[in-house]
Amino acid sequence: MTLTEETAAAPDTRPAPDGSRPSRGRRTWAAAAALRWTALRLLALVVLVAAWQAVVGAGVWPRVLVPSPGDVWHAFVEASTVHDGVRGFSNHLLVEHLGVSLRRIGIGTGYAALAGVPLGLLIGVVNPVAVILEPAVTFLRTLPPLAYLSLLVIWFGIDESPKIWLLVIAALPPIAAATAAAVRGVPADLVEAARALGAGPVSLLLSVRLPAALPEILTGVRIAVGIAYTSVVAAETINGTPGIGGMIRDAQRYNQTDVVIAGIIAIGLSGIVLDALFKGVERLAVPWRGRA
Numbered sequence: 110m111t112l113t114e115e116t117a118a119a120p121d122t123r124p125a126p127d128g129s130r131p132s133r134g135r136r137t138w139a140a141a142a143a144l145r146w147t148a149l150r151l152l153a154l155v156v157l158v159a160a161w162q163a164v165v166g167a168g169v170w171p172r173v174l175v176p177s178p179g180d181v182w183h184a185f186v187e188a189s190t191v192h193d194g195v196r197g198f199s200n201h202l203l204v205e206h207l208g209v210s211l212r213r214i215g216i217g218t219g220y221a222a223l224a225g226v227p228l229g230l231l232i233g234v235v236n237p238v239a240v241i242l243e244p245a246v247t248f249l250r251t252l253p254p255l256a257y258l259s260l261l262v263i264w265f266g267i268d269e270s271p272k273i274w275l276l277v278i279a280a281l282p283p284i285a286a287a288t289a290a291a292v293r294g295v296p297a298d299l300v301e302a303a304r305a306l307g308a309g310p311v312s313l314l315l316s317v318r319l320p321a322a323l324p325e326i327l328t329g330v331r332i333a334v335g336i337a338y339t340s341v342v343a344a345e346t347i348n349g350t351p352g353i354g355g356m357i358r359d360a361q362r363y364n365q366t367d368v369v370i371a372g373i374i375a376i377g378l379s380g381i382v383l384d385a386l387f388k389g390v391e392r393l394a395v396p397w398r399g400r401a
Contacts, residue, residue, distance in 0.1 A: 158178050161177075161178055162177060162178055165177040165178075173364060173366060174366060175366070176366050176367040176370065180367045181367050181370045181371050181374070183367070184365070184367035184368045184370075184371045185203070185371040185374070185375075188202070188203040188206075188356070188368060188371060188372075189202055189203045189204065190202070198356055198359070198360070198368060199350050199351070199355070199356060199359055201350070201351040201356075203353075203356070203371070203372075203375060205351055206350075206351050206352055206353045206355070206356045206372075207353050207375055207376075207379055209351045209352045209353075210341050210345065210352045210353040210354060211379065211383075213269075213272055213273060213276060213341060213344065213345075213352070214276060214334065214337045214338055214341055216273055216276075217272075217273050217274075217275075217276025217277045217279075217280055217337050218276065218280045218330070218333055218334050218337050220273070220277045221276070221277045221279075221280035221281040221284055221333060221337075222280075222284055222330055222333070224277075224281055224285075225280070225281045225282075225283075225284030225285040225288065225329075225333070226284060226285075226288050226326060228242065228246070228281075228285045228288070229284065229285040229286065229287065229288020229289040229291075229292065229326070229329075230288055230289075230292055230314065230318075230319070232246070232285065232288075232289040233288065233289035233290070233291070233292030233293045233318075233322075234292060234314060234318070239289070243289070246281075246282050246285050246286060246289075247282070247286075249278060249281070249282045250282035250283065250286060252278075254275055254278075254279050254340040254343045254344070255343050257275070257278065258271070258275055258343060258344070258346075258347070261274050261275055262347055267347050267348040268348070271344070271347060272341075272344040272345060272347070272349070275340060275343070275344045276337045276340055276341065276344060279333075279336050279337055279340040280333035280334070280336055280337045281333075283329055283332050283333045283336060284326075284329045284330055284333045286329065287325055287326060287328060287329020287330075287332070288322065288325075288326050288329060290325065291321075291322030291323075291324075291325030291326055291329075292318050292319075292322045294322070294325070295317065295318050295321040295322060296321070299317060299321065300313065300317060300318070303316070303317045323394070323395050324391070324395045327387075327390070327391045327394060327395060328391070330387075331384065331387045331388075331391070334383065334384075334387065335380070335384070338376070338380055338383070341353070341354050342354035342357060342358075342376075345358065346358055353372055353375060353376055356368070356372050357369050357372040357373070360372065
């Protein structure tokens with residue numbers, strides 16, 4: 110085959126004049142890249158598990174402190190099934206513990222978004238409001254959740270209320286701060302063009318500022334969900350069973366390190382899935398992000 114024939118037979122993967130790749134070439138390139146990254150992640154996981162097993166085999170630490178990967182897997186299976194008449198851990202399956210915690214995170218972050226987005230819009234648009242409320246948002250943002258958990262327990266008891274309030278207070282400041290920064294970052298020429306077309310303050314806020322700031326607002330909500338997830342273990346240290354934090358707390362009391370590690374892994378994996386879902390929502394809700 111001649112060079113000309115080979116060139117004609119090969120798929121065209123060169124970028125188009127507008128910078129985009131041809132459809133077939135783009136799919137092939139994306140699939141190959143995804144395969145490479147997946148293989149790299151699997152290799153890193155295998156190396157990590159092998160190093161973990163080597164440390165356990167060498168007896169560097171007692172088995173009760175550092176269980177083997179097999180011990181953790183066994184604890185994971187036992188916590189997820191009914192065995193010898195025992196239902197999971199603390200009479201709840203692992204998925205039930207995780208589901209309760211995710212429900213608390215969803216409620217807490219939902220309330221935080223309902224309050225934090227309007228608050229951020231006010232801070233970003235109305236200067237007197239910013240002067241009064243922005244220091245308070247910064248103050249709350251710098252507080253660790255455990256600093257006010259005891260106060261919430263005194264106010265609301267040990268039922269669901271202090272857990273939800275803790276997650277609301279943990280998630281609200283990043284949402285409000287991200288919203289305020291996003292609104293302030295809306296291009297001035299865009300605002301002036303809308304005003305020239307007769308847009309009033311409310312129309313300007315809802316039709317121009319809010320859509321332009323929406324990508325950063327969603328990023329703030331995604332960060333807030335992560336903060337709420339890191340706070341849920343603290344929230345569930347008080348009467349938190351069922352709940353993944355309560356499960357870990359109970360396992361720690363009885364030196365069940367394998368159950369603790371299984372719970373931590375469950376939190377991490379569910380956090381990865383949750384973050385991927387939020388990224389998908391961002392792509393659907395703000396398809397114009399990153400485009401002119």
